[in-house]
Every structure is written in structure tokens, then in C-alpha cells.
Amino acid sequence: MASVSGLTIKRQTGSSTYYATWDFDSSISQSTGGGVNEGDWVTINDGATWYNGVEIADWCFSETWMVIQVSGDRAVLGENQGGGHDIQSPINVNDLSGGSGESTETITDTLENYDVQWYYDTGDDIWFEGSSDSPTSTHSVYSSPPSNALRIKVKVTPVSKTYTVNDNETSYWTGEANEEEFSLAGDPPETPKTPTTEIEKLKLTASIENISDPRTDQIEFEVFNDLVKVNSTIVDVKLCMASMSTNVIAGGKYRVRCRAINLYYSSKIYGEYSEFTSELLTIPAPVTNVVASADSKTSVVLDFDKSSTATGYKIEYVTNRDYFDTSSQTSSLSVTTNRAHVIGLDTGKEWFFRVAATNSKGDSEWSDIVSLTIGSAPAAPTTWSSTATAIVGEPLNLYWVHNAKDNSSQTFAQVEIDVNGTVKTYTQKNSTDEEEKDKTSSFSINTSQYTEGTVLKWRVKTAGATNEYGPWSVQRQVNIYAQPTLELGLTNASGVSVETISAFPFYISAVTGPKTQSPIGYHLTITAEESYTTVDAVGEDKIVNSGDDVYSQYFDIFTSLKAEISAYNIAIKNGMHYTITCVASMNSGLSVQKTLSFNVAWDAIKYKPNISISVNKKNFTAYLRPYCLDMNNKETDKVIISVFRREFDGSFTEIISNIENNKNTYITDPHPGLDYARYRIVATEKSTGTISYYDAPGYPIGCRFAVIQWDEKWRNLENATVDAQEQTPWTGSLLLLKYNLDVSDSNAPDKSLVEYAGRKHPVSYYGTQLGSTSTWSVEIPRNDKDTLYAIRRLSTWMGDVYVREPSGSGYWASVTVSYDIKHTELTIPVSLTITRVEGEK
Structure with a gap:
């Protein structure tokens, strides 16, 4: 497609006539006949027909054909280059490309004329036809559009000449329309001259006179302080002039420019900006941060910040603050830098100083007054x-x-x-x-x-x-x-110094010096030198990393240290190496540190902890008799025993710890699970701290009711005999809910959802509180006096209770009880609101 370029519309100076101009290149390059010879491989030009005018199939255009005969402008095509077709069809040689004798000629006179159509718009975005034209030159004129026209548009389409091919008239090319719009309101005003500007004190005035452009209805003044625009004011042009004033600040460097505005209906058409005025100064900004310092007994140095537009500074000084502006006793000094030396002052007097900046526009306001008494000792x-x-x-x-x-x-x-x-x-x-x-x-x-x-x-x-x-x-x-000293020692139970620990207990001693300083405390730590896995006091696997403290204790004593380390207060592993670090704090305020390494090597002996379990089906408490056998299946006094209850969630609750194995001790567990009683028995060897444990099979209890206990007391029985169970090991209050129980559980984890700018969703932060609550609902027969009595006692209990469910769960809780007794009903609905709390056994 051929189209014009550079299409523009302009208004003819001094009239209401508009003209359009454009560019167009009408020359083309074309292959000439006689360029095809027999034996040439050629392709068919797009848009061609067979010699007799019949349409050519589309697939033929993509193939390369052999010319088998040429006579004048008639050529005959044979087979294709791929060998799959032999069409034997005549075609005009001008419709072929690629011939060995083909040549190209340039035709410059291909333009017939231009089809030009003018339009106008009155403001409703509807274009009406104006004048039309068919020029052969690259311009067209539109004289006097309607007076209500706001926009005009021109559309230019080039029209091609034709030439004869096979007795048919064919265009050299097809023209395409190009268009351009022009706003009649858009006749911009002339660029105004640089405004006349002056600053008087802190008021800037800018003006333009002798405005001759009829399209200049308003003038917009722009005021800049350095590089920052601080004011923009539009004023109407009256009597061929415009003027504006604005306040400025001290210390400024101002420049002004302006531009004209043409008002056309409701539109404002802006012209180009004028050149900036030269830089204009205001009076300087006040001087700040004035500091007076004595330079000698009779002189003072004044330092202060520079004022950006100042060319000098004026200093006034007096011996009485009230003399400023009221007395002839005021002395003054002028300098060109932001430091002034004031000399010849009387010693022992208080002098007052103030500073003003100066330039060609005048003086700034005075600075704050500062004072100084010279000749004063510090x-x-x-x-x-x-x-x-x-x-x-x-x-x-x-x-x-x-x-x-x-x-x-x-x-x-x-x-x-x-x-x-x-x-x-x-x-x-x-x-x-x-x-x-x-x-x-x-x-x-x-x-x-x-x-x-x-x-x-x-x-x-x-x-x-x-x-x-x-x-x-x-x-x-x-x-x-003197630097304090510390002697650190490691001994076994016999008091012999050792580097290898083979049994508990062992002792760490620390002695400080010199005698002129006394210790006020020791911090003792034992640190693992390598990583390993061990078993903790509950029997759970525990990972100890290299550098972890396995023992840490502060001793608040004023004498030498001797710390006993036993299986009761540390867990170390056979074959591992450890470092003792002791830091002694002295009454002098100094401290001293010493380290000592040791390794562990003892004979590993395995033990067989076990337990006997019995259950009281009246109050569902358990009586436990833990014991431990050696490798000879005999009870041994070389271990201490701890018992832990395995809870429904897999955690462990300590029932008792560190009891002697050789005593016939029965332990009371007031809160075993109602489905099965599950326990872990842990045996710790006294001499090495080696831990052996045993998870006893679950002891079936099979309680199908919920149990709530409170106000409890229980005790363990040592050296118990057969008749010992006649002593009551547990007392307290118990509510047994034998009826159908409806349970509703709820958890409200402690969390905060915080919304952040730039994120689509809030960010969650979680605390440690789970917020577990449960609601129990049950109906009891009104003639079950025992249960009703227990419920009434529970409703007034001021303390925590222990709640157990038939599923095996059990926990401490705070309970709120409500019930409703109606004389017409045979049952009493009871509701218990249960909130789980931290507790003990």
C-alpha cells in the first residue's frame, strides 16, 4: 500500500485559512519483458493470471517452474523443480521472476493525483465533511471552516496511474489514506519575551509590557528558587501588559520565566516558555549557630554557619544586652568569612554578641544573642x-x-x-x-x-x-x-586426682589466690567435647552437640570450692570427653578462669527395671511397686528408680524420682488413664549414672465413665506389708459420670495476624498457649442423690480439678458447673465448662 508521509496542518499567517502539506514518492521499480529465456527456472508473481486471463491455482505460486518455450511476451511453463508436476501452461513473461535475462526499470511518473477530503468537528466528536480537492501537488487549502468548528481534519489518499497488461488496465500501486487532525483552539500564542523582574526586601515582582500578540489572553509566571519551582501564577492581560507579585524568603536565589495562554471557548492553549531571567538575590538568611569562645583574656572568637547568599557579615557587641538598638555604646565589626576575632575587650566582663549577614540587597535579621564572660577559669x-x-x-x-x-x-x-x-x-x-x-x-x-x-x-x-x-x-x-590465680582439681570418691572418671561421685575443687583477694562466687560448667546421642532422665533420646553444657551451676560461697558431681545432678556418657570450666569472681572486682579436661570410662552394667501394678476400681487410683534386678535377677541397691506415667498424647508425667531400689515402696498414682495404666520405669546407676528403662505393658482399667477428682491427698507406702493397704493411700472428692455424656472440644491457639503494607494476606505469629476448652453435657436422674451431691460440691470448689475421660486422656482443669432442676422433670441437665490448665501429677 502506498501512502503519503509527513502530513501536517497549519494556519496561514494573518487569515482564517488552513493548509495541509505532505510528502510522497511516486517512483517504482519494475521488471521489463524479455528477461525470461528457455531453460530458466522462474517463479510466478503474486496476482498473476494465465496468459488467457484464467486464475492460477494458489499452490502454483509456491513452486519454481522450468520455462520450455518463449515467444514475444508469451512463455510456456513445464515441470516444477521438484519433478512432481508438468503443467504446460502459457503466461505473460512480465508475471515471472528469476529469468536469466530479466532487467529492472524505474518508473517515476506513477501518480495520477491526490484525493483530499477536509472535515470539521463542532465539539460532539462527530466529523462533518468540509471541502474536497484533487490536487497533483503536495498541498491543499481549507478556506474558512465554520465559525463553530473546534477541530478540523484532512484525509489524503494518493491515486495511481494505470498501464495496460493483457489488454487490461492495471494500477501501478494501491493508495492508502492518511489523515491528520488540527485543533482550531490550538493556535498557540506567540512566545513572550523574558519578564522584567525585581526584588524589593522580600517581595518579588515580575511583569511584561507591550504585548502585541492578539492570541495572548493570559500570562503564566513561574518562579524558581534555585532549581525548585516555588510559585506559579496566571494573570489576565490588560492594556497589553501583565504583572504579578509574590513573597520570597531571605537567602533565596530566584529566576522567573513566563508563557502566554490563548483562551478558546473552554480550552486553554499554552505557548512556549520564555527564557529565564538572570538570578536575583534576596537579603541573606539570618545567621545561625553562633558560638563565642575566649581566645585570650581580652579577645573572643565568634564562629557561625555561612549564609548562602551573603557577601559579608556584620558583628555587634556590647556589655549590656539592653544596649542593642538603644545605645551608642554598641561596637561593630565587619568580616567576609564565618569566623570573627573580636579583640580589645575588657577582662572579667560578660560580653554580648549578635551577627547579621549582608549582600547587595541589604542585611539579614540579627542572629540570636550569645554571651561570654572572658577571663573566667574553667x-x-x-x-x-x-x-x-x-x-x-x-x-x-x-x-x-x-x-x-x-x-x-x-x-x-x-x-x-x-x-x-x-x-x-x-x-x-x-x-x-x-x-x-x-x-x-x-x-x-x-x-x-x-x-x-x-x-x-x-x-x-x-x-x-x-x-x-x-x-x-x-x-x-x-x-x-595482682592477677588472681585459680587451681582446679578433679578427684574421685577416695580423694585421688584423676583424669578419667570411672564412677560417681567425683569432686571438682577450686582454690584461688593471692590471699589479698577473696572469692565471692564460682561458676562451674561441664561441656561436651564431641557430639553424641544419650538417654535423658525420662528415658527419651537426647542429642548432645559438641560445645553443649551438660552441667552448669553457680556457687555463692566465699571459700574454696569443692563440688560433688553425681548421677543425681549430671548425665555423662561412657567413652566421651568433657571440659570443666570454672570462673571465680573476686572481691577485688577481678575474675579468673581455668579449664580442665577429663574423659569417661566405666564398666557398663545392664539392669532390668520392672513394676507391679494394681488398681482400686472404686476411685480408679493405681498402686505401683517399681523394682530393678541385676544381671543375676536379684534386686540391687546400686541403682535409684524413677517412675513416669505415659499420658494419652505420648508425653510423660513424673510420679516419683530417685527412690532407693532395696525398699519395699508402693507408690500411689491418683490419675492413671481410664483405659490403660501405662508407665515407664527408669533405673539410674549410682556409680556411673547409666540409665536403663522399661515401658511396662498397659494395665487394663476399662472404666467406661468420666471421672473428675479434686481436693486430693495421697501418700506412698514404704516397707509395706500385706496389711499396709488397710491404710488409705488416697483421699479426696470424686465425681463419677455414669450417664451418656455429650462432649464438645475447642482449641484457640494463641496467635496474632498482622497486616503489612505490600502483602496480600496477613502474617501469622503464634505463641505458646493452646487454649483448650471442652463442654460436657449430661442428664442425671433426679433420684441419684449421690451424684447430685458431688456436682453441688464441685460447683463451689475453688481450685483446679483432675479430669479423666474413658478414652484415656487426663489433665488438670478449671471447671464451671451449671445445672437446672425443674419440679416437672425426672432428669437434671448438667453442663460443665472445662478449661485445661497447667498442673502436677
């Missing part, structure tokens, strides 16, 4: 030391900060050192370097010259610009001690 310095307890041979640093009353820097310092009543004073000159002179000062002491127990007292005084020393600082004290 206050006592602030002091501290690197430590209050030093070790002989280690460096001791004394620090202080000069506290000037006249803001002057420290010039000298005197350090007084009192060692056991011997006083020496050292004078230290301060650095004069601007970067260093106001930093913290220090004085170093070599403590290797002192002995254990030395008491060093020190204080400092400093001098400022007047070289007059101020008062002494508070006197501080440093105690100097």
Missing part, C-alpha cells in the same frame, strides 16, 4: 578511668573533659597522683591542632611499678585561654591488684 573537669580495678603490669588510662565557662579550649592540665600517701603532680600541655584540641584528654600510667594492694588516687584540674586553672575534679580511686 569548671572542674569530668573524669573517669579505663578501670577501677587494675592488674599489675596492665596499662591504666585516666580520662577527662575540659569544662570551660568561656568556651575556650583547654591549654594545660595538671594531674595529681596519690599512691599510698605519696603525691606527685604532672603538668600536660594540650594540643593546639584545631581537630585535636577539644577531644577527650588522657594520661597513661604504667602499673608495673606498683605492688599488689596499691591504692592509687587521682584528680585533674584544667586551664583555658586565660591559663588560669579551675578547681580540682573529684578525687577518684583505682585499686591495683
